[in-house]
Amino acid sequence: MSSWDFLVAKTDLRQARIAPVDASPLADGEARLAIERFALTANNVTYAVFGEQMRYWDFFPGPEGWGRIPVWGHARVEASTHPDLTVGQRFYGYYPMSTHLTVTPRKTRTGFADVAPHRANLPPVYNQYQAVGAASPAEDYQALLRPLFITGFLIEDFLDENALFGARSVLLTSASSKTAISLAFQLKQRGKARVVGLTSARNAAFVEGLGCYDQVVTYDAVVDAPIEEPAVLVDFAGDAPLRRAVHERFGDALAYSCVVGGTHWEAGPSDGRLPGPRPIFFFAPDRIRKRAGDWGPGGLDQRHDAAWAPFAADAPRWLRVIEGVGPDAMAQAYAAVVAGEAGPDEGHVLAPQG
Template identity: 65%
Template sequence: MAWDFVVAKTDLRRSEFRDVEPPPLADGQVRLAIESFALTANNITYAVFGEMMKYWDFFPCLDGSGPDGFGRVPVWGHARVEASAHPDIAAGQRFYGYWPMSTHLTVQAKPGRNGFTDVSAHRQSLPPVYNQYQAVGAANELEAHQALLQPLFITGFLIDDQFDENDFYGAASVILSSASSKTAIALAALLKKRGEVNVVGLTSPRNKAFVEGLGFYDEVVLYDDLAASPIEGPAAFVDFAGDAAVLGAVHNRFADELKASILVGGTHWEAPKGTMGGGGALPGPQPAFFFAPDRVAKRQKDWAPGEFEQRYGAAWAGFVADAPRWLKVEVGEGREAMQAAYLAQVEGGTSPDTGVVLRP
């Protein structure tokens, strides 16, 4: 039996399972059985910004229940072709990409060089980076780390590149909130490798030792100590927490010495939000929301064909090879494990040194 895990869009703690019947395949369609996917704070961010950023639109509920206020949270992972009505895609092939929290997904496949693109009508107006699926072989020892980290690492890679293009906005220090989050870790690792700025992580007392042990941050500062901490200015801020209090504390601490304020995620999803690029009376620069697909599109135009993939691939290979040093994988299987893992993320997530991979 196929099923979907659905979440109330206005109350992320409400969730349920719904049995569904996958539709018959039309010409060019492929039905994939989802083997496993990662669940991180990033997926809660997809839900928090689901309406604003159209994340709910990728995977309408199969039973037609979307208007009742429920949706399917997007996740990243691996799936196997269960049935195919496309001559160039065979049953048994495996792909990495963007899936719903479900047992199955039916796509309208358009094969490409390294996989396929889902060209289903409802996805045509959505960012194309999410519609691409990469062909993979048999499972390998880093596959779980790929599912956990690759969709987060690319955001870190793109922000690091934006800093480099803009000469770090003239900052001597780059401050990252939610420093234990996987996207912040990715960015910190890349900035540390460049060695051109002081990399500062903001975190809570419970995560301080973990963040210090990563080796990617030059300084680790508790949120409550920010105002008095002797961080070198000028500074730039990358906000992964999405917490207005944290955003305000950084702006008030540096004021005109803050050269850039970049909003990325919402790990503190229940806290009052920052300005998200709107109004507000914060000193310093206007906070600007970072949207990774726009940055991908820009660099694919700026750089020669294949250069984006080459640069990204080289950076990713080094990062993922090091990941088992600091990230252990916890695997859950079935409905109960999925619901428990989801609720744990909603309530604040797992330990930062643990990544959750789920098998439907």
């Protein structure tokens, strides 16, 4: 089985299967990329949870009722009928959990954009592929953390632009998640409010050891923990009962409530109107479009890369890469991540083929 897709049931994310794929001949102007390695984190589960609502399923269509979860990783050109892409070139970007991806490239300053018709009306940030050189160990951390870091970067920038809505504390649920860690790291560096991590008892010691949270509170202590007010909530968990507990605890002292992800995807839907502000979903591509206009050509990349460098340098201290090769390893890693069993200090990097 040389080519295959990893498919997930849209109505039950625990159901997954491997589907063989026959490689079709390339049309003029297309290229086929062999996916070398990609990261699998709770962020990818969030893509699946919001697959219909945010159109994540539309990037890589699958059979009726089944989806191909997007992941971030590296691939090389295996075949090409496009004049600007040659066999052997490597690109970092947004891929399916598959062995291959066929693209319709348009050359850009840093690589190419996939202009396939089915991606034309999807957020452009996910259609960009960056040319890279030879493989290196640093690529694993890039695949694991860079897509999450930019979300943290954009949230921190949004909060700073709004003067933290007057808050003295910023609360981050799922504080052990990699996106939350990236935001905490940047909030801590800015130093304008206390950074409070909300987490499970199981992960509390890990979160405390990161050094980027001023205070760590377990979920069962949210109601009466001494947290400075007013506060802002950044909800990475997507856990409706937890969100309600925070809203009821702070009421009007909650200055802003931001929903980012769904790491606690099985916690259930929202349970009606909440005290305090209405939760607002944070959609990173909208913020990217705004800042690209505000800061001009290259401005966003320059600011992001300056913030990314110290975070990336620190990552090996608290994150270890767990490698897997082939469809069985992929299925095992996916089952662990979707069940919430992956350790916070672990990062799965998978190679579809050896």
